[in-house]
Amino acid sequence: MTVPRAAGRVLPTLNEDGSRHWIRPRLSTGAWWTRRRVVGYSLIAFFIGLPHLRWMGKPLILLDVPRREFTLLGNTFLPTDTLILMLLLGSAVIAIFLFSALFGRVWCGWGCPQTVYMEFVFRPIERLLEGGRSGSLAMDKANGVMSPRRILKYLIYIPISLVLAHTFLAYFVGTDTLQQWVQLSPYEHPTPFLVMAVTTLLIFIDFGWFREQTCLIACPYGRWQAALIDKRSLIVAYDAVRGEPRRAGSNREHAGDCVSCNACVVTCPTGIDIRNGLQMECVHCTQCIDACDHVMVALHKPKGLIRYASQEGLAGRDSGAMRPRVVIYSIALAVCLGALAFTLGTRADAEVTLLRSSSEPYRMEADGRIANQLRVKIVNRSNAPQQYSITVDGLEGGTVIAPELPLTVGAGAQRTTSLFLLAPFTTFTDGRRPVTVRISDAHGFARDMPFVLLGPTRIAPAPTP
Numbered sequence: 001m002t003v004p005r006a007a008g009r010v011l012p013t014l015n016e017d018g019s020r021h022w023i024r025p026r027l028s029t030g031a032w033w034t035r036r037r038v039v040g041y042s043l044i045a046f047f048i049g050l051p052h053l054r055w056m057g058k059p060l061i062l063l064d065v066p067r068r069e070f071t072l073l074g075n076t077f078l079p080t081d082t083l084i085l086m087l088l089l090g091s092a093v094i095a096i097f098l099f100s101a102l103f104g105r106v107w108c109g110w111g112c113p114q115t116v117y118m119e120f121v122f123r124p125i126e127r128l129l130e131g132g133r134s135g136s137l138a139m140d141k142a143n144g145v146m147s148p149r150r151i152l153k154y155l156i157y158i159p160i161s162l163v164l165a166h167t168f169l170a171y172f173v174g175t176d177t178l179q180q181w182v183q184l185s186p187y188e189h190p191t192p193f194l195v196m197a198v199t200t201l202l203i204f205i206d207f208g209w210f211r212e213q214t215c216l217i218a219c220p221y222g223r224w225q226a227a228l229i230d231k232r233s234l235i236v237a238y239d240a241v242r243g244e245p246r247r248a249g250s251n252r253e254h255a256g257d258c259v260s261c262n263a264c265v266v267t268c269p270t271g272i273d274i275r276n277g278l279q280m281e282c283v284h285c286t287q288c289i290d291a292c293d294h295v296m297v298a299l300h301k302p303k304g305l306i307r308y309a310s311q312e313g314l315a316g317r318d319s320g321a322m323r324p325r326v327v328i329y330s331i332a333l334a335v336c337l338g339a340l341a342f343t344l345g346t347r348a349d350a351e352v353t354l355l356r357s358s359s360e361p362y363r364m365e366a367d368g369r370i371a372n373q374l375r376v377k378i379v380n381r382s383n384a385p386q387q388y389s390i391t392v393d394g395l396e397g398g399t400v401i402a403p404e405l406p407l408t409v410g411a412g413a414q415r416t417t418s419l420f421l422l423a424p425f426t427t428f429t430d431g432r433r434p435v436t437v438r439i440s441d442a443h444g445f446a447r448d449m450p451f452v453l454l455g456p457t458r459i460a461p462a463p464t465p
């Protein structure tokens, strides 16, 4: 069957017949590459070290999925912390909006783990073993026969993927659990072993095979960029006013500064030509800036034919940062962060919920008293175990039966206990009796919670014998 060919290349990673077009970018060293390397290796140390850091006895950051808890800077958030989690998420989203409006895709090129690990761990190993762009291209032409050096590259990728998988999972299960996983035999804990093996495999496939397609196809950020950035956002851009008309060769009369050397294209890790303008595939890695600067220096022309600039700035118009979207995002971020700080600052050391018995609203005892069952749920948000007392005000003439008092709740844990409140029928008005349940600990926490005891509105007369 004949495979129909596309009218042109639809993606830089696809050939016209739909087969994979492998991108083998040439490394361009220079000022921006040096800066990115410093940032990249610092971030790698940060990414790997972060799950091991502690703050007030807790992980600095832990997204504990099995326990549905999120720990950040010594604070543990539970699914019931809806407002705080919403404010955290809202702040993060608005910060992305603001950052993108000001600096374009600086996160993609400088901070994203996909770029950082690819460009500063996996790609350097590949260049070393395959001999750079020309060596890799020669191996690609070998009709599927894998060269020993390419096999060695993949073998080296495996332990690196294993380390990255452990690092990644440490953010979700914590380093203590991870240590147990590593020390136990796979037979004793097959599920964690499987999770680790699958994560390692996915990381290996991502960096060994899928590569830049994660940015081009899987990550939504490139598609958001059209909405997030505007003509005054800082981007990596080609100065067409200065560069055009581009022309190769020595006859440079009426020609722009671009000599059509293609150095900016062959260095691009996503395989695009920056001279075609702002494109979704551009991750702002700055490699084309360094490549073109080398060419400009060799031609004794000023650097910066490709540079960080806004589209308005390149057109010679005002490129100041202040504009309505920046002001609105800044105000929204300040409000969100302020609300978050206030909510965190005024958050009590414990969260208490009173629940009425679901089986029956009340029960009449043999002695005529009315019994209400009450369940008290306490979430201890402090960093130490606490003992909680529960007392009931407004129950004169009644009795509290509490099988478990004081109630001990571990740090960051939650427990539920039952109380039985008994009161004479005569103390109820229209079947209701309001009381106040007080929950307190020895360290100053106290919460008064109103509760209404339920009972019959009247007692049926005893049957006549």
Ligand code: SF4
Residues within 6 Å of the ligand: 238, 243, 246, 257, 258, 259, 260, 261, 262, 263, 264, 265, 275, 291, 292, 295, 305, 306
């Ligand atoms: S590297 Fe510079 S001179 Fe060469 S093609 Fe790209 S923009 Fe033109």
Ligand code: SF4
Residues within 6 Å of the ligand: 236, 264, 267, 268, 269, 270, 271, 272, 273, 274, 281, 282, 283, 284, 285, 286, 287, 288, 289
């Ligand atoms: S166009 Fe330039 S900045 Fe954009 S991804 Fe390619 S090399 Fe990096």
